[in-house]
Amino acid sequence: MSHTEIEITAELVRDLLRDQHPDLADHLLRFGARGWDSQMWRLGDDLAVRLPWATQSADALLRKEHAWLPALAPHLPLPVPVPQYLGEPSERFPRPWIVTTWVPGEPADRAPATRAEEAADALAAFLTALHRPAPEGAPVGRGRGGPLADHAEGFAAQLASATGLGLIPDPDAVHAVWEDAVAAPEWAGPALWLHGDLHPANVLTADGTFCGVIDFGDLCAGDPACDLAAPWILLPDGAADRFHRAYQPAADAATLRRARGWAVLRALGGILIGDAGVHGRPGGKPTWGPPAHASLRRLIATAR
Helix, strand or coil, X not given: CCCCCCCCCHHHHHHHHHHHCHHHCCCCEEEEEECCCEEEEEECCXXXXXXXXXXXXXXXXXXXXXXXXXXXXXXXXXXXXXXXXXXXXCCCCCCCEXXXXXCXXXXXXXXXXXXXXXXXXXXXXXHHHHCCECCCCCCCCCCCXXXXXXXXXXXXXXXXXXXXXXXXXXXXXXXXXXXXXXXXXXXXXXXXXXXXXXXHHHEEEECCEEEEECCCXXXXXXXXXXXXXXXXXXXXXXXXXXXXHHCCCCCCHHHHHHHHHHHHHHHHHHHHHHHHHHCCCCCCCHHHHHHHHHHHHHHXXXXX
16 A cells, blocks of 8 residues: 555544554644655654555564664663554554654754764764664664665666766766775674664754654664764764764774765765755655755765
8 A cells, every 4th residue: 555545634643543542542633744654643742653654665664663663762862763552454544553752853954963063972872872783683774784885776876867967066076985985895793783764854953963863764783884874964064073083882994984885875865855856856855955965075075
Protein backbone atom coordinates (compact mmCIF):
# COMPACT_ATOMS: atom_id res chain seq x y z
CA MET A 1 0.00 0.00 0.00
CA SER A 2 1.27 3.46 -0.81
CA HIS A 3 0.13 6.94 0.07
CA THR A 4 -2.09 6.96 -2.99
CA GLU A 5 -4.22 4.15 -1.57
CA ILE A 6 -5.25 5.61 1.78
CA GLU A 7 -5.54 9.15 3.07
CA ILE A 8 -4.08 9.72 6.53
CA THR A 9 -6.26 12.19 8.40
CA ALA A 10 -6.67 13.30 11.98
CA GLU A 11 -9.89 11.26 12.09
CA LEU A 12 -8.02 8.12 11.00
CA VAL A 13 -5.25 8.63 13.55
CA ARG A 14 -7.75 9.18 16.34
CA ASP A 15 -9.71 6.07 15.30
CA LEU A 16 -6.52 4.00 15.46
CA LEU A 17 -5.77 5.33 18.93
CA ARG A 18 -9.30 4.63 20.14
CA ASP A 19 -9.01 1.07 18.87
CA GLN A 20 -5.57 0.15 20.21
CA HIS A 21 -4.58 2.81 22.77
CA PRO A 22 -7.80 4.43 24.03
CA ASP A 23 -5.95 6.10 26.91
CA LEU A 24 -4.35 8.39 24.30
CA ALA A 25 -7.35 8.98 22.06
CA ASP A 26 -8.50 12.21 23.72
CA HIS A 27 -5.12 13.98 23.56
CA LEU A 28 -4.84 17.05 21.34
CA LEU A 29 -3.95 15.85 17.83
CA ARG A 30 -2.44 17.98 15.07
CA PHE A 31 -0.41 17.40 11.93
CA GLY A 32 3.36 17.52 12.43
CA ALA A 33 5.34 16.71 9.28
CA ARG A 34 5.49 14.52 6.20
CA GLY A 35 8.79 12.77 5.50
CA TRP A 36 10.11 10.42 2.83
CA ASP A 37 8.66 7.33 4.49
CA SER A 38 6.23 8.37 7.21
CA GLN A 39 3.83 11.04 8.39
CA MET A 40 4.03 12.41 11.91
CA TRP A 41 1.16 13.77 13.99
CA ARG A 42 1.66 15.59 17.29
CA LEU A 43 -0.18 13.97 20.18
CA GLY A 44 -0.55 16.27 23.15
CA ASP A 45 2.61 18.06 24.24
CA ASP A 46 4.94 15.11 24.73
CA LEU A 47 4.09 12.44 22.14
CA ALA A 48 3.83 11.91 18.40
CA VAL A 49 2.21 9.31 16.14
CA ARG A 50 4.19 8.13 13.13
CA LEU A 51 2.49 6.24 10.32
CA PRO A 52 4.03 4.79 7.14
CA TRP A 53 3.02 6.82 4.16
CA ALA A 54 5.00 6.92 0.92
CA THR A 55 7.15 3.77 0.77
CA GLN A 56 6.73 0.06 1.32
CA SER A 57 9.96 0.03 3.38
CA ALA A 58 8.47 2.35 6.00
CA ASP A 59 6.80 -0.54 7.83
CA ALA A 60 10.12 -2.26 8.54
CA LEU A 61 11.76 1.03 9.53
CA LEU A 62 9.13 1.74 12.19
CA ARG A 63 9.34 -1.78 13.57
CA LYS A 64 13.13 -1.48 13.69
CA GLU A 65 12.96 1.73 15.71
CA HIS A 66 10.47 0.13 18.10
CA ALA A 67 12.73 -2.90 18.56
CA TRP A 68 16.10 -1.21 19.09
CA LEU A 69 15.80 2.46 19.99
CA PRO A 70 14.40 2.12 23.54
CA ALA A 71 17.59 0.32 24.61
CA LEU A 72 19.91 2.84 22.94
CA ALA A 73 18.15 6.07 23.93
CA PRO A 74 19.08 6.13 27.65
CA HIS A 75 22.79 6.16 26.76
CA LEU A 76 22.57 9.07 24.32
CA PRO A 77 23.30 12.62 25.52
CA LEU A 78 20.80 14.29 23.16
CA PRO A 79 17.05 13.63 23.26
CA VAL A 80 15.74 11.20 20.64
CA PRO A 81 12.17 10.02 19.89
CA VAL A 82 11.67 6.91 22.03
CA PRO A 83 8.94 4.51 20.83
CA GLN A 84 6.26 4.01 23.49
CA TYR A 85 3.60 1.94 21.74
CA LEU A 86 3.49 -0.16 18.59
CA GLY A 87 0.24 -0.09 16.67
CA GLU A 88 -0.47 -3.29 14.77
CA PRO A 89 -2.02 -3.50 11.28
CA SER A 90 -5.81 -3.59 11.26
CA GLU A 91 -8.69 -3.48 8.84
CA ARG A 92 -8.83 0.29 9.28
CA PHE A 93 -5.11 0.75 8.53
CA PRO A 94 -3.25 -2.37 7.32
CA ARG A 95 0.23 -1.22 8.31
CA PRO A 96 2.11 -0.87 11.63
CA TRP A 97 2.48 2.53 13.29
CA ILE A 98 4.12 3.83 16.45
CA VAL A 99 3.67 6.37 19.20
CA THR A 100 6.94 7.98 20.28
CA THR A 101 8.09 10.74 22.57
CA TRP A 102 8.16 14.20 21.01
CA VAL A 103 11.55 15.94 20.74
CA PRO A 104 11.24 19.74 20.66
CA GLY A 105 13.50 21.84 18.47
CA GLU A 106 13.81 23.26 14.96
CA PRO A 107 15.31 21.18 12.11
CA ALA A 108 18.82 22.34 11.28
CA ASP A 109 17.97 22.86 7.60
CA ARG A 110 15.71 25.70 8.78
CA ALA A 111 17.70 26.84 11.81
CA PRO A 112 21.38 25.91 11.39
CA ALA A 113 23.70 25.65 14.37
CA THR A 114 25.48 28.96 14.96
CA ARG A 115 27.33 28.36 18.23
CA ALA A 116 30.20 26.45 16.70
CA GLU A 117 31.99 25.19 19.80
CA GLU A 118 28.84 24.08 21.63
CA ALA A 119 27.45 22.39 18.51
CA ALA A 120 30.72 20.57 17.79
CA ASP A 121 30.91 19.30 21.37
CA ALA A 122 27.26 18.22 21.38
CA LEU A 123 27.60 16.33 18.09
CA ALA A 124 30.84 14.67 19.19
CA ALA A 125 29.32 13.57 22.49
CA PHE A 126 26.29 12.12 20.71
CA LEU A 127 28.31 10.10 18.20
CA THR A 128 30.84 9.00 20.82
CA ALA A 129 27.96 7.56 22.84
CA LEU A 130 26.19 5.99 19.85
CA HIS A 131 29.21 4.46 18.13
CA ARG A 132 29.52 1.34 20.22
CA PRO A 133 29.84 -2.24 18.91
CA ALA A 134 26.41 -3.46 17.84
CA PRO A 135 25.18 -6.88 18.97
CA GLU A 136 24.78 -9.85 16.70
CA GLY A 137 21.54 -9.52 14.80
CA ALA A 138 21.68 -5.73 14.62
CA PRO A 139 20.04 -4.36 11.48
CA VAL A 140 21.96 -3.92 8.24
CA GLY A 141 21.78 -0.51 6.63
CA ARG A 142 20.00 0.38 3.40
CA GLY A 143 23.26 1.20 1.66
CA ARG A 144 24.61 2.88 4.79
CA GLY A 145 27.66 1.79 6.74
CA GLY A 146 29.09 -0.50 4.06
CA PRO A 147 31.87 0.02 1.50
CA LEU A 148 31.85 3.52 0.02
CA ALA A 149 32.79 2.12 -3.39
CA ASP A 150 29.32 0.56 -3.60
CA HIS A 151 28.01 4.08 -4.21
CA ALA A 152 30.31 4.97 -7.12
CA GLU A 153 27.53 4.79 -9.70
CA GLY A 154 25.21 6.91 -7.58
CA PHE A 155 27.96 9.47 -6.98
CA ALA A 156 28.69 9.77 -10.70
CA ALA A 157 25.00 10.19 -11.53
CA GLN A 158 24.44 12.83 -8.84
CA LEU A 159 27.54 14.79 -9.80
CA ALA A 160 26.58 14.72 -13.47
CA SER A 161 23.03 15.86 -12.69
CA ALA A 162 24.12 18.68 -10.40
CA THR A 163 26.83 19.79 -12.82
CA GLY A 164 24.39 19.74 -15.72
CA LEU A 165 22.07 22.02 -13.75
CA GLY A 166 24.91 24.47 -13.17
CA LEU A 167 24.95 23.81 -9.42
CA ILE A 168 28.60 22.67 -9.07
CA PRO A 169 31.22 25.34 -9.87
CA ASP A 170 34.18 22.92 -9.70
CA PRO A 171 33.17 19.32 -10.42
CA ASP A 172 36.81 18.24 -10.73
CA ALA A 173 37.43 19.26 -7.12
CA VAL A 174 34.37 17.31 -5.97
CA HIS A 175 35.55 14.28 -7.92
CA ALA A 176 38.99 14.53 -6.31
CA VAL A 177 37.51 14.38 -2.80
CA TRP A 178 35.47 11.34 -3.80
CA GLU A 179 38.39 9.49 -5.39
CA ASP A 180 40.54 10.03 -2.31
CA ALA A 181 37.74 8.71 -0.09
CA VAL A 182 37.16 5.59 -2.20
CA ALA A 183 40.90 4.87 -2.22
CA ALA A 184 41.08 4.85 1.59
CA PRO A 185 41.36 1.45 3.34
CA GLU A 186 38.00 -0.05 4.30
CA TRP A 187 36.78 -0.26 7.89
CA ALA A 188 38.37 -3.25 9.64
CA GLY A 189 36.89 -2.74 13.11
CA PRO A 190 33.67 -4.10 14.62
CA ALA A 191 30.32 -3.03 13.21
CA LEU A 192 29.27 -0.01 15.27
CA TRP A 193 25.81 1.38 15.86
CA LEU A 194 25.06 4.14 13.33
CA HIS A 195 22.26 6.64 12.97
CA GLY A 196 22.75 6.34 9.22
CA ASP A 197 20.90 9.49 8.13
CA LEU A 198 22.44 12.53 9.81
CA HIS A 199 21.36 15.29 7.47
CA PRO A 200 20.15 18.72 8.63
CA ALA A 201 16.44 17.85 8.60
CA ASN A 202 17.07 15.03 11.09
CA VAL A 203 19.00 17.07 13.67
CA LEU A 204 17.24 19.67 15.82
CA THR A 205 18.56 22.95 17.12
CA ALA A 206 17.68 25.47 19.84
CA ASP A 207 19.62 28.59 20.82
CA GLY A 208 22.25 27.95 18.15
CA THR A 209 23.25 24.42 19.13
CA PHE A 210 21.94 20.88 18.77
CA CYS A 211 19.12 19.79 21.05
CA GLY A 212 17.92 16.50 19.56
CA VAL A 213 18.27 13.87 16.86
CA ILE A 214 15.27 12.32 15.11
CA ASP A 215 14.34 9.74 12.46
CA PHE A 216 16.25 6.57 13.27
CA GLY A 217 14.72 4.64 10.40
CA ASP A 218 18.19 4.00 8.97
CA LEU A 219 19.61 2.81 12.30
CA CYS A 220 22.12 0.09 11.46
CA ALA A 221 25.53 -1.39 12.24
CA GLY A 222 28.63 -0.70 10.16
CA ASP A 223 31.49 1.66 9.35
CA PRO A 224 31.35 4.82 11.52
CA ALA A 225 32.58 6.89 8.57
CA CYS A 226 28.96 7.03 7.39
CA ASP A 227 27.99 9.08 10.47
CA LEU A 228 31.29 10.93 10.67
CA ALA A 229 30.30 12.84 7.56
CA ALA A 230 28.12 14.87 9.93
CA PRO A 231 30.68 17.52 10.99
CA TRP A 232 31.00 18.79 7.41
CA ILE A 233 27.25 18.58 6.87
CA LEU A 234 25.92 20.05 10.12
CA LEU A 235 28.52 22.32 11.73
CA PRO A 236 29.40 25.94 10.97
CA ASP A 237 32.65 26.78 9.18
CA GLY A 238 35.74 25.98 11.18
CA ALA A 239 34.04 23.69 13.71
CA ALA A 240 34.93 20.28 12.25
CA ASP A 241 38.39 20.25 13.84
CA ARG A 242 36.91 20.80 17.29
CA PHE A 243 34.50 17.91 16.66
CA HIS A 244 37.35 15.60 15.70
CA ARG A 245 39.28 16.51 18.85
CA ALA A 246 36.23 15.77 21.01
CA TYR A 247 35.04 12.56 19.33
CA GLN A 248 36.38 9.42 21.03
CA PRO A 249 38.13 7.23 20.20
CA ALA A 250 39.70 9.58 17.67
CA ALA A 251 39.02 8.49 14.09
CA ASP A 252 42.04 7.35 12.11
CA ALA A 253 43.08 9.01 8.86
CA ALA A 254 41.44 6.36 6.65
CA THR A 255 38.10 6.72 8.44
CA LEU A 256 38.19 10.49 8.01
CA ARG A 257 38.92 10.09 4.30
CA ARG A 258 35.93 7.76 3.91
CA ALA A 259 33.81 10.16 5.97
CA ARG A 260 34.57 12.94 3.51
CA GLY A 261 33.28 10.71 0.71
CA TRP A 262 30.04 10.09 2.61
CA ALA A 263 29.78 13.84 3.16
CA VAL A 264 30.15 14.49 -0.58
CA LEU A 265 27.33 12.04 -1.28
CA ARG A 266 25.14 13.73 1.32
CA ALA A 267 25.94 17.18 -0.04
CA LEU A 268 25.18 16.28 -3.66
CA GLY A 269 21.86 14.74 -2.66
CA GLY A 270 20.95 17.83 -0.65
CA ILE A 271 21.90 20.14 -3.51
CA LEU A 272 19.67 18.26 -5.95
CA ILE A 273 16.74 18.05 -3.51
CA GLY A 274 17.14 21.74 -2.70
CA ASP A 275 17.15 22.72 -6.37
CA ALA A 276 14.06 20.61 -6.98
CA GLY A 277 12.36 22.47 -4.15
CA VAL A 278 13.31 25.88 -5.54
CA HIS A 279 11.81 24.96 -8.91
CA GLY A 280 8.76 23.16 -7.56
CA ARG A 281 9.71 19.69 -8.74
CA PRO A 282 8.32 16.62 -6.91
CA GLY A 283 10.25 15.64 -3.79
CA GLY A 284 12.01 18.98 -3.58
CA LYS A 285 12.84 20.73 -0.31
CA PRO A 286 14.26 24.23 -0.82
CA THR A 287 15.73 24.40 2.69
CA TRP A 288 18.07 21.51 1.90
CA GLY A 289 20.06 23.46 -0.67
CA PRO A 290 21.94 26.07 1.40
CA PRO A 291 23.45 23.67 3.99
CA ALA A 292 24.39 21.22 1.24
CA HIS A 293 26.18 23.90 -0.79
CA ALA A 294 27.98 25.09 2.35
CA SER A 295 29.14 21.57 3.22
CA LEU A 296 30.45 20.93 -0.28
CA ARG A 297 32.33 24.22 -0.19
CA ARG A 298 33.91 23.24 3.14
CA LEU A 299 34.91 19.81 1.86
CA ILE A 300 36.62 21.26 -1.20
CA ALA A 301 38.34 23.99 0.80
CA THR A 302 39.79 21.58 3.36
CA ALA A 303 40.98 19.23 0.61
CA ARG A 304 42.99 22.03 -0.88
